[in-house]
Amino acid sequence: MTNKKTRSGGRVAKTSYYATLGPYSLWAMFFILVPLVFVAYYAFTDNNFNFTLEHIQRFFTATSQVIQEDGSSKEVYTYLVIFWRSLKLAVISTLICLVLAYPLAYIMARADAKTQKTFMTIIMIPMWMNFLIRTYAWMTILQDTGILNNFLTFFHLPGVHIIGTEAAVVIGMVYDYLPYMVLPLFSIMAKMDVKLIEAARDLGCNGFGVLRRVIWPLSLPGVINGVTMVLIPSVSTFYISQKLGDGKFFLIGDAIESQYVANNLHFAAAMAFILMVVLLVCMGIMQVLTNRHVEGGK
Amino acid sequence: MKKIIELKNITKSFDGEQPVLDNIDLDIYDNEFLTLLGPSGCGKTTLLRLIGGFETPDSGDIIFLGDRINDVPPYKRNVNTVFQKYALFPHLNVFDNVAFPLREKKVPKEEIEAKVHEMLSLVALKGFEKRSVTRLSGGQQQRVAIARALVAHPQVLLLDEPLGALDLKLRKDMQVELKKIQKQTGITFIFVTHDQEEALSMSDTVVVMSEGKIHQIGTPVDIYNEPVNAFVADFIGESNILDGVMLEDYKVRFSGQTFQCLDKEFMKNEPVDVVVRPEDVDIVPVEKGQLIGVVTSVTFLGVHYEIIVDVNGFKWMIQTTDFVDVDERIGIVLEPDAIHIMKKSEYSNLYGDYSSFSNELDELSELEEEDEDE
Known part of the structure; x- marks a missing residue:
C-alpha cells in the first residue's frame, strides 16, 4: 500500500522527487554501501590484499583449550563458542524485552494522551544518559557488595551472586535495549482500531482470544521491527559483557573489538562479515514467515 | 409475540455529565425489525452498545429472554453487531472473517465451510472467499460484515448505522436486501439510524429518540400519521x-x-x-x-x-x-x-x-x- 502511494506521488513531480532523493542516495552510498564493500573486501583478503579464505576458515576451525571446573582441560572451537554464546544471550534478551514491552505497549496505546506522554518520557530518560554510565551503574547495583545485595542483607535475605554471570549480561542488555522494543510496538498498537477488538469480543472471543486472534497478528509487523532493533545490537554487543560479565563472557562483539585493537583488521572484518550474513538470513526468514501471516488475506 | 429484550429504567451517563440515556423503557419482540431513530447525540448508539455489552448502564436492567444480562460480557451474549465502519479484520480474507465466530466456537471444519458458503451466498458474495477484505468496495465490506455477524445465528442482530458510508443508490439496494435477510433468517434486527426515510421504509417498529429520551414507539405509519409531539x-x-x-x-x-x-x-x-x-x-x-x-x-x-x-x-x-x-x-x-x-x-x-x-x-x-x- 505504501509503495503504491510513493509511486503515484513520484509520478506527479518526478524531477523534484529525485532531486530531494539525491543527497540521501549519496550519503547512503558513501557511509553505508562503500564501508560494507570494504568489510567484505577485507574479509576475503590477506595483509597483501590477495584473495584468501583463510580468515573465514579460521573463524570456523580455530580451537583453544578451556579449563573446566574439575580442572581438566577441553578443546573447543574458539569463535564458534563465542558466536553461539552471543546468539544465545541476544535471543534471551530479545525475548525478555518482548515479554516486558508487549503488555506495556498495549497499556500505553489504550491510555489517554497524558499518560502516554508520561510513560514515553519515563522510557526515554535512560537513553539520555551515556551508555557507559548506565553500564557502570548496573555494576554498582549488581556487585557482590553492591546495592542489590546490601538491600537483601538489610532484610535478612540471602545475597545473590549475579555479577560475572550470564544473567548480569542479559540484565544489562535488556535495560539498554528495552526502549527499542517498546517504541515500534507502541506505534503499531496505537494505530490499531479499537473497533476490531470490540468486534472480536462481539464475535465470541474472551480476553485471551482477542489477544491471540486479533491483537497479536495485527501487531506482528511491530514485533518484527522491535525484535530486529533489539536482536541486532544485542548480538554484536560488547563492553556490557566485559563489565557486567566480569570479562568472563567474551561475546562476538568483544572478539571483533579485540582483533581490531590488535590490528588484525582482516580477521575482524571476516567475523563482522559472517555475523552480518547470519543476521541477514535470520531477518529474511522472519520477514517471509510474517509476510505470509500478515497478508494471509491475499 | 415473545419479548426478547426488555430495557427497564435504563440510565447512562459518561464522566458524570448530562445523562446520555435518561430512564429508558423499551420492549423488543422476537422476529421484529426495530429501528432506533434520532438525531446524532440522542443516545441511540449508546443504547445499542448497552444491548451489545460494550457499556453497562448506571442504573436499570437489561433483560434478555427473562435473564438480567447487565454484567454479561459481549462474547457470552447471543447478540452480534454490524459496526458502523464494519470493523473487518484486515489480516484475514473474506472466508476467514466470516468463519471467525465459528472457529472461536470450535465448530468442525466441514460445518464451518458449509455455513460460511451459505452466508456468503445469502449476501451475494459467492466467489469472493479468498479475496482480501481491504480490496473490497464499501458495499462488499458491508456484506461481509453482515455475513460475519449472522453466521453464528445470533438471536438478535445489532446494526449501528451500517449504511451511512454507502452512496445513495447502494444504500437503497442494501435497505431492500437487509429487510429480505431479516425475513429469511427470522432474526430480530435492531437498527440504528438518523435517516428517517430509512427508518420508515425498513422497520416494523420505529423508536424515535432525542436527548436520551424515547418520544414515540410505533409502526412507521403510526409515527408518520400520528406523531405525539x-x-x-x-x-x-x-x-x-x-x-x-x-x-x-x-x-x-x-x-x-x-x-x-x-x-x-x-x-x-x-x-x-x-x-x-x-x-x-x-x-x-x-x-x-x-x-x-x-x-x-x-x-x-x-x-x-x-x-x-x-x-x-x-x-x-x-x-x-x-x-x-x-x-x-x-x-x-x-x-x-x-x-x-x-x-x-x-x-x-x-x-x-x-x-x-x-x-x-x-x-x-x-x-x-x-x-x-x-
Missing part, C-alpha cells in the same frame, strides 16, 4: 406545525379559520399543535380556498414541486404536482384527514415554520451531522 412531527418527514385551539371535538381553529378534523377528547378551548403534512394540502383557485396565500418559492424535485406559501406571515410548505408560479396568489383547502392535532409540549413553537427554509441549509446541516458521527 412537534419534535417527532418535524423529525419524521416535513410538516407544517401551527398554533391552534381545539374548540370542541372534531373542530379546531388556527390561522384565523375553523376546520373540521378527526381528533377528539381534548378540553374545550385547549391550545394545541396542529400538524399538516405538505403532501396533504390541496391547492385551489383563490375564491375556493379556506386559506389564501402568496407563493414565495418553488423548487422542482422530480416527482413534485415543493413550494413555500406565505399565509398571513406563516410560511407553509406544500408539495404539489401542479405548477404554480412565484408571487401567484393561491387558495388552500385542508380535508379533515389532513389535519393531525397534538397536545402542547416542550417542543411546541420550535419547529414547523418554513420561513427560514432553504434546501441548501438543510443539506449543510445534514453534512455536519455526518461529520459528528465520525
Whole structure:
C-alpha cells in the first residue's frame, strides 16, 4: 500500500522527487554501501590484499583449550563458542524485552494522551544518559557488595551472586535495549482500531482470544521491527559483557573489538562479515514467515 | 409475540455529565425489525452498545429472554453487531472473517465451510472467499460484515448505522436486501439510524429518540400519521406545525379559520399543535380556498414541486404536482384527514415554520451531522 502511494506521488513531480532523493542516495552510498564493500573486501583478503579464505576458515576451525571446573582441560572451537554464546544471550534478551514491552505497549496505546506522554518520557530518560554510565551503574547495583545485595542483607535475605554471570549480561542488555522494543510496538498498537477488538469480543472471543486472534497478528509487523532493533545490537554487543560479565563472557562483539585493537583488521572484518550474513538470513526468514501471516488475506 | 429484550429504567451517563440515556423503557419482540431513530447525540448508539455489552448502564436492567444480562460480557451474549465502519479484520480474507465466530466456537471444519458458503451466498458474495477484505468496495465490506455477524445465528442482530458510508443508490439496494435477510433468517434486527426515510421504509417498529429520551414507539405509519409531539412531527418527514385551539371535538381553529378534523377528547378551548403534512394540502383557485396565500418559492424535485406559501406571515410548505408560479396568489383547502392535532409540549413553537427554509441549509446541516458521527 505504501509503495503504491510513493509511486503515484513520484509520478506527479518526478524531477523534484529525485532531486530531494539525491543527497540521501549519496550519503547512503558513501557511509553505508562503500564501508560494507570494504568489510567484505577485507574479509576475503590477506595483509597483501590477495584473495584468501583463510580468515573465514579460521573463524570456523580455530580451537583453544578451556579449563573446566574439575580442572581438566577441553578443546573447543574458539569463535564458534563465542558466536553461539552471543546468539544465545541476544535471543534471551530479545525475548525478555518482548515479554516486558508487549503488555506495556498495549497499556500505553489504550491510555489517554497524558499518560502516554508520561510513560514515553519515563522510557526515554535512560537513553539520555551515556551508555557507559548506565553500564557502570548496573555494576554498582549488581556487585557482590553492591546495592542489590546490601538491600537483601538489610532484610535478612540471602545475597545473590549475579555479577560475572550470564544473567548480569542479559540484565544489562535488556535495560539498554528495552526502549527499542517498546517504541515500534507502541506505534503499531496505537494505530490499531479499537473497533476490531470490540468486534472480536462481539464475535465470541474472551480476553485471551482477542489477544491471540486479533491483537497479536495485527501487531506482528511491530514485533518484527522491535525484535530486529533489539536482536541486532544485542548480538554484536560488547563492553556490557566485559563489565557486567566480569570479562568472563567474551561475546562476538568483544572478539571483533579485540582483533581490531590488535590490528588484525582482516580477521575482524571476516567475523563482522559472517555475523552480518547470519543476521541477514535470520531477518529474511522472519520477514517471509510474517509476510505470509500478515497478508494471509491475499 | 415473545419479548426478547426488555430495557427497564435504563440510565447512562459518561464522566458524570448530562445523562446520555435518561430512564429508558423499551420492549423488543422476537422476529421484529426495530429501528432506533434520532438525531446524532440522542443516545441511540449508546443504547445499542448497552444491548451489545460494550457499556453497562448506571442504573436499570437489561433483560434478555427473562435473564438480567447487565454484567454479561459481549462474547457470552447471543447478540452480534454490524459496526458502523464494519470493523473487518484486515489480516484475514473474506472466508476467514466470516468463519471467525465459528472457529472461536470450535465448530468442525466441514460445518464451518458449509455455513460460511451459505452466508456468503445469502449476501451475494459467492466467489469472493479468498479475496482480501481491504480490496473490497464499501458495499462488499458491508456484506461481509453482515455475513460475519449472522453466521453464528445470533438471536438478535445489532446494526449501528451500517449504511451511512454507502452512496445513495447502494444504500437503497442494501435497505431492500437487509429487510429480505431479516425475513429469511427470522432474526430480530435492531437498527440504528438518523435517516428517517430509512427508518420508515425498513422497520416494523420505529423508536424515535432525542436527548436520551424515547418520544414515540410505533409502526412507521403510526409515527408518520400520528406523531405525539412537534419534535417527532418535524423529525419524521416535513410538516407544517401551527398554533391552534381545539374548540370542541372534531373542530379546531388556527390561522384565523375553523376546520373540521378527526381528533377528539381534548378540553374545550385547549391550545394545541396542529400538524399538516405538505403532501396533504390541496391547492385551489383563490375564491375556493379556506386559506389564501402568496407563493414565495418553488423548487422542482422530480416527482413534485415543493413550494413555500406565505399565509398571513406563516410560511407553509406544500408539495404539489401542479405548477404554480412565484408571487401567484393561491387558495388552500385542508380535508379533515389532513389535519393531525397534538397536545402542547416542550417542543411546541420550535419547529414547523418554513420561513427560514432553504434546501441548501438543510443539506449543510445534514453534512455536519455526518461529520459528528465520525
